[in-house]
Amino acid sequence: MSLSEELRARQSFLTSVEVMNLLQTTRGTLCEWVRSGRVPAIRSGNAYLFDPRDLADWIEARTTNHRRSVA
Template structure:
């Protein structure tokens, strides 16, 4: 099972740390992307939580678009 399918089957939100690790991204960049609307998240207190299904859709879209770019 690939990562996108694993995310789609997950029933709990991902923490900022889990999402950082998954995307190999710094906290600053991830938070900047959330504030800019590039990636979806919900706030709980002063933390961001990430819906695994929405993250899976976002990853699938980016993977598809990368394959369409011209070299």
């Protein structure tokens, strides 16, 4: 099962820590991406929550764009 499929099957939002581990990035980088609109997120108090379906779409779009630029 691909990462996108796993995310789409998930029923609950992901936390920043889960997304940081998934994307292998730091909290600072993830927050910068969210603030700039590069990664879709929902702000809940002092935390960001991530809809797994939106994140799957983002990953697929990014992967597709990268593959097009390489080909």
